[in-house]
Amino acid sequence: MEYDVIVIGAGAAGLMAAGTAAMNGHSVLLMEKMEKAGRKIRITGKGRCNLTNARPAEEFLEKVRTNVDFFTVAFAEFNNRATVRFFERQGVKLETERGERVFPKSGKAWDIANALVDFCEDKGVKIMYKTEVTAIETLGGKVTGVRYRNARGFERREEAQSVIVCTGGVSYPSTGSTGDGYEFAASVGHNIEPVRPSLTPLVTSHPQKEYMNGVLLKNVGAKLYVDNELVQEEFGELGFSERGIEGAVALRMSRDAVDAIIDEKRVKIVVDLKPALDEETLLARIDREIAEMQPNEFFSELLRKLVPKQLVVPLAKEVDFHSKTYVSKLSEAEKMRLVKILKGMVFPISDYAPFQYAIVTAGGVDCSEVNKYTMESTLVRGLYFAGEVLDIDANTGGYNMQVAFSTGHLAGQLKK
Ligand SMILES: Cc1cc2nc3c(=O)[nH]c(=O)nc-3n(C[C@H](O)[C@H](O)[C@H](O)COP(=O)(O)OP(=O)(O)OC[C@H]3O[C@@H](n4cnc5c(N)ncnc54)[C@H](O)[C@@H]3O)c2cc1C
Numbered sequence: 037m038e039y040d041v042i043v044i045g046a047g048a049a050g051l052m053a054a055g056t057a058a059m060n061g062h063s064v065l066l067m068e069k070m071e072k073a074g075r076k077i078r079i080t081g082k083g084r085c086n087l088t089n090a091r092p093a094e095e096f097l098e099k100v101r102t103n104v105d106f107f108t109v110a111f112a113e114f115n116n117r118a119t120v121r122f123f124e125r126q127g128v129k130l131e132t133e134r135g136e137r138v139f140p141k142s143g144k145a146w147d148i149a150n151a152l153v154d155f156c157e158d159k160g161v162k163i164m165y166k167t168e169v170t171a172i173e174t175l176g177g178k179v180t181g182v183r184y185r186n187a188r189g190f191e192r193r194e195e196a197q198s199v200i201v202c203t204g205g206v207s208y209p210s211t212g213s214t215g216d217g218y219e220f221a222a223s224v225g226h227n228i229e230p231v232r233p234s235l236t237p238l239v240t241s242h243p244q245k246e247y248m249n250g251v252l253l254k255n256v257g258a259k260l261y262v263d264n265e266l267v268q269e270e271f272g273e274l275g276f277s278e279r280g281i282e283g284a285v286a287l288r289m290s291r292d293a294v295d296a297i298i299d300e301k302r303v304k305i306v307v308d309l310k311p312a313l314d315e316e317t318l319l320a321r322i323d324r325e326i327a328e329m330q331p332n333e334f335f336s337e338l339l340r341k342l343v344p345k346q347l348v349v350p351l352a353k354e355v356d357f358h359s360k361t362y363v364s365k366l367s368e369a370e371k372m373r374l375v376k377i378l379k380g381m382v383f384p385i386s387d388y389a390p391f392q393y394a395i396v397t398a399g400g401v402d403c404s405e406v407n408k409y410t411m412e413s414t415l416v417r418g419l420y421f422a423g424e425v426l427d428i429d430a431n432t433g434g435y436n437m438q439v440a441f442s443t444g445h446l447a448g449q450l451k452k
Pocket residue numbers: 044045046047048049050067068069070073074075076077079080081082085086087088167168169170202203204205207208211212213214215216217394395396422423424425433434435436437438440
């Protein structure tokens with residue numbers, strides 16, 4: 037047996053697990069089906085990689101949406117401060133931005149991916165690219181190795197006493213994350229919690245949605261309602277594209293919204309376009325704007341003073357007042373209707389964008405069948421899981437990368 041450990045997948049979790057296992061004295065083979073390591077890392081954070089979040093542990097863990105108790109052990113062993121120290125030791129300068137989000141100072145996600153590859157290579161990990169694992173082999177409840185297709189397309193097998201599955205989820209499949217790990221886990225008896233997209237754009241059935249593509253709203257308030265019950269309140273950025281409603285606010289809301297849509301519940305987002313003003317102050321502001329306008333100026337010009345340009349037409353339609361009507365014709369009731377809409381524009385949510393556009397996958401390998409102190413399967417000895425393949429997902433803000441680093445690091449601590 038040439039290698040003690042085979043790691044499947046050279047993403048954030050796999051690179052961390054492989055390098056750590058090698059550092060702990062194991063001979064390690066890392067198999068990656070793509071031509072390069074860390075394809076997903078390289079596109080994270082809009083190409084800048086928000087690698088972790090510097091919030092205190094308690095606040096950090098609040099952002100983990102599934103199986104937080106399970107994750108707490110891995111996080112205690114290798115937390116956000118350890119991640120920062122790790123990359124700084126690897127020579128990557130970091131900086132912390134708004135919301136305690138940590139990025140490489142260079143603004144290049146590549147630096148994070150390359151630092152992880154360097155870590156593995158320095159510790160003597162053998163990396164095989166264009167090598168797709170096709171099955172896990174076991175005997176008598178113990179892992180014996182993997183079957184794989186090599187770069188030339190030939191089926192081969194490799195033996196090892198331990199295998200760490202770090203194949204990621206199914207979001208952005210073009211990066212190589214196509215859910216293979218779920219099949220491997222299921223083939224040896226693991227339960228897979230149903231997978232669904234998370235941190236994904238939300239599709240609205242708002243009648244004016246086609247006018248809104250390209251609109252970016254900053255500093256808005258938003259409330260998520262499920263069956264008319266308020267379930268989440270957020271403040272920040274919302275964007276509209278052909279994929280749906282996105283931006284940090286919508287993505288954070290998508291976790292609950294997707295589950296509610298799957299359960300066939302009614303979902304809506306109510307957007308407050310003027311969160312800093314109460315209704316009375318906003319009405320006074322509108323009166324002031326009108327007083328400063330010529331009586332023959334159009335309603336659209338009033339709206340232009342209140343909201344971004346692309347919102348003028350949809351908003352006029354929503355108020356049901358023609359944009360080419362004179363402002364002097366606006367009645368008190370219509371002004372009040374405008375105030376109500378500015379303070380609560382309703383976007384019914386009819387669907388969510390597919391995995392192709394989702395930042396992470398919710399669901400995955402059932403954590404109750406994995407030892408949280410080691411990441412080893414409780415069903416098959418020598419089989420380990422780390423990263424997004426597990427049923428753990430978190431909010432945007434650097435939390436998901438940290439999940440991959442913490443669980444990958446813990447899996448890499450496996451005993452000789
Ligand atoms: C566009 C985008 C932006 C994001 N931005 C951020 C961010 O800024 N901050 C943050 O915290 N999170 C972010 N995320 C989420 C984060 O990238 C993931 O949660 C994290 O990368 C998961 O790491 P992983 O190692 O578990 O899986 P992955 O990164 O998906 O890696 C899995 C690897 O396994 C390989 N593989 C799969 N099957 C096989 C097989 N059969 N044989 C061999 N190899 C295989 C794949 O090719 C891949 O390289 C973002 C995600 C996306 C899609």
